[in-house]
Amino acid sequence: MLNIEHELRAFLPAERIRARYIDLVSFASxxxxxxxxxxxxxxxxxEAEIKALFAFSHQQAIPLVFRTGGTSLSGQAITDGILVDLSQFWARLTVEQDGQLVRVQPGITGAMVNAYLRKYQRKIGPDPSSISAAMMGGILSNNASGMCCGVVQNSYHTTRHIRFVLPNGQAFSTENPGDYARFEHESRDLHQELAAIRQQIAxxxxxxxxxxxxxxxxxTVGYSLNAFVDYEHPLDILAHLLIGAEGTLAFxxxxxxxxxPDHPFKSTALLYFTDIYAACQAIEPLTQAGALMVELMDRASLHxxxxxxxxxxxxxxxxxxAAALLVEFQEASPEALETRVSSFLASSGELALLNTPEFTTDYAEREFFWKVRKGLFPAVGAVRASGTTVILEDVAFPVAQLGNAIIDLQRLFRQYSYHNAIIFGHAKDGNIHFVITQSFNTTKEINRYQYFMEDVVELVVQKYQGTLKxxxxxxRNMAPFVETEWGGEAYAIMQRIKQAVDPRGLLNPGVxxxxxxxxxxxxxxxxxxxEAEVDRCIECxxxxxxCPSRDLTMTPRRRIVVRRVLKQLEAAGDTAHHQLxxxxxxxxxxxxxxxxGLCATACPVDINTGDLIKRLRRENHSPTANKVALLVAKNFRTVEWLARTGLQAGAVFNRAFGPNTMAKLTGGLRRVVPAMPLWNEQLPAPPALKSLRGAAGPPAPAGQPGIVYFPSCLSRMLGTYEGQAKNGLEVFLSVCAKSGIAATVLERAAGTCCSQIFSSKGFAEAYAYTANSIVERLWESSRQGQLPVVIDVSSCAYTLHKLRPVLNPENQRKYDQLTILDSVDFLHDLVLPRATVRQRKQTVVLHPVCSLEKxxxxxxxxxxxxxxxxxVTVPQHAxxxxxxxxxGFLFPExxxxxxxxxxxxxxxQPAQGYYSSTKTCEMALSEATSKNYESILYLVDEGL
Known part of the structure; x- marks a missing residue:
């Protein structure tokens, strides 16, 4: 029997081969x-390794499938052969000709490409709903379009050059003039076949x-046969056949x-109509008025x-x-935008609207509308019946007949009892998506889906001469119907294309x-x-x-996929694989x-996989471990003292015996004690406790703001770096003094904790104890909620904002009267209005931490x-x-x-300063970049 992992190691290093059970099942979806x-x-x-993979595939007769973002909806990114994951090492991007062109590799997301193009007021043409997660390999291979690009600006029409590798290992680029002659010479049979097909069509x-x-x-049904009409040379034809070929022809x-153009001025409105037919009748007037986006949502999707x-x-x-249209006008100037919107509004009285249209140019409001629209598919999946799968199909009708076609489609929903089906899509192009939820647990259910799809095909192709994709x-889901839509002659040409380019049929077979x-x-x-936390997930x-662990171990989606496999193994009684x-x-x-929790910020239905992991950690703790954690929580002052002592000793030891000595020592100890944190060179010796003594000022005079300063345990335990005159405690108090803000340090601050350490590790009792303790301390120091409390670490502030569920009733009452500010809120809301800036740096780089985003x-x-x-620069990859x-100390990898x-x-991009708002994050970025990241408080203190 073939040991595939052993064979692959002949040309790939072991660390880039994933063949463990967990890898295989988590990439099966x-x-x-x-x-x-x-x-x-x-x-x-x-490319050399790609060619070796092609050779291995042919030698062993094993299918090969390329995968980037894995957001494909039609089964294009899975295989029972070798899955080639391009999401990590193929992300190079170059902006060229002042943004007129962009050069990309397959493993970078469309949203990241647009982020680099934004300063040129340009973007790529395709704009699929999944653009934040979809990568360029899939965007090109599926000929992605989207909400405003229509046909003219889709992947096919905006691609200028392609470099590709054929299954036989030959590589060509349409950018290299010499490759045209080389293609004719080295791939003579393929060259001649493509030329013959072109002549046949002509x-x-x-x-x-x-x-x-x-x-x-x-x-996008079948291969892009328009390549034979639009281009003459077989190399150009082949290159454009790859757009929309779904990875079945080449890499x-x-x-x-x-x-x-990415027009800077935009105006958006959600228009409500009496019924879906009336909404469809508004498409043409909106298009004539210049609306760039016209997105349809039926009543079920709005529900x-x-x-x-x-x-x-x-x-x-x-x-x-009722139904709605999400409409957006975009222009290069505010005057042109106003003219467009006003012109439409002047004629909107003829439409069957339920409300007066209200257009907004507010960025946040517009982004919310588009987030809702882009999240419709997962949102419906989130409320599906337990045990069912969500299916999204994608069809197009002539715009003039869209209303009638949708009514017929809704009739099929009723006929086949898809009572929760929804319809939405790109109405301006006659392109609609419909979503159904379906169980595949019985033959009856599978047959229902089959008969329904056969009737959909009949409706789309025969009655309305539309397109199935x-x-x-x-x-995979429309492959059996390609010939139905295109006819025998065109389908035979597609079969010839596949045979000519991939004669062994090993590249994404079945697609x-x-x-x-x-x-x-x-x-x-x-x-x-x-699990309740993640059952709404449809694995989009x-x-x-x-996800920060995406390039190391797993992503939220794959974590959920594995949990589902565990459930299936348990139900099947497969104890061996379940335990493995x-x-x-x-x-x-x-x-x-x-x-x-950043996964929740990108999830259309706010699934926080971190909540699942916290619960699983909680369930994994033994009673003894929970008792120890509670003991630590109750004696945190002593624990803090021990930690300070250890940091002081470590710093002395490291200075005495050379760089990284402590890292080597803790690394050795970790072999015996796996939970031993690794020493980090970014750990400075703790500040003297005198920083906390005598810092409390008198009560704030009338009209002068006052705050309670809660120095986090990190600030209390970590001192100054080389070149810093003040530690974090001193800097905070200095900013207050320069701003005329009376700061009172939290009473008995030593030994206090925001409770984050216990929450993230899943120690429920220790978390609840610490949360209640800190609320009582904050209540006392803030004069029963009269003064705002400011903590100098963003992650601690976020934790404090989320304490209410674990508080007892009395502390909930107190908590609701507290004002808790992050240092960023404090600087922005209280310091900036009073600040006199005395000096400014030329260039700085920011790292916005997760807590700030949340x-x-x-x-x-x-x-x-x-x-x-x-x-000021915020890195695109922040x-x-x-x-x-x-x-990060336990698992620095x-x-x-x-x-x-x-x-x-x-x-x-060298800068004069590097800033963030959470100490451990500053340490991580300093370690990674060899730059000195500091709290944003330092920048303000130096400038005041």
């Missing part, structure tokens, strides 16, 4: 509703006209794309999001037949070309209920780009999760820095550093992996 377990997951870093007027007609509207190593905080109240009271790719008429109901995914993958997976999950799933205080940090510096309190992209970026 993507965002679609199919499930295939790979034999191995590999991470190549070069000689068949009916087929030529059919291709021209179909690509005037959105379609796209790099692409150069034309960019499109799914009606309870979201911030949704307009009218949504809850709409009649059952407008933008999500053919995949696009599939002889199995039941392919769409094979290898179906099930989503069993597992929107969260993955936020549990053992592997301990490090991969539990220990290296930062529980930072508290939505990032703009405040930016505003503070801009007041005290001429040029994200969670993985420190997670002390997790987590922090190293999490900070690597940001560190590379920071090291390329």
């Amino acid at each position: 993507d965002a679609g509703f199919y499930h295939l377990v790979p034999q191995a997951v590999v991470q190549p870093i070069s 000689d068949t007027p009916e087929l030529h006209a059919k291709i021209r007609h179909k690509y005037r509207t959105k379609t 796209i190593a790099e692409a150069v794309l034309h960019t499109v 799914a999001v009606a309870e979201l905080p911030g949704m307009p109240a009218i949504v809850k009271t709409l009649p059952e037949a 407008a933008e999500h790719g053919t995949g 696009i070309i599939n002889a199995d008429e039941r392919a769409h109901i094979q290898h179906l995914k099930t989503l069993p209920s597992v 993958g929107y969260c993955e780009h936020k 997976l549990l053992d592997q999950y301990q490090y991969e799933g539990l220990e290296t999760c930062a529980v930072d 508290m939505k205080s990032g703009p405040k940090l930016l505003a503070i820095a801009r007041r005290f510096a001429e040029q 994200g969670c550093c993985g420190m997670a309190g002390d997790r 987590l922090t190293a992996a999490a900070t690597r992209p940001e560190a590379r970026e920071v090291q390329q």
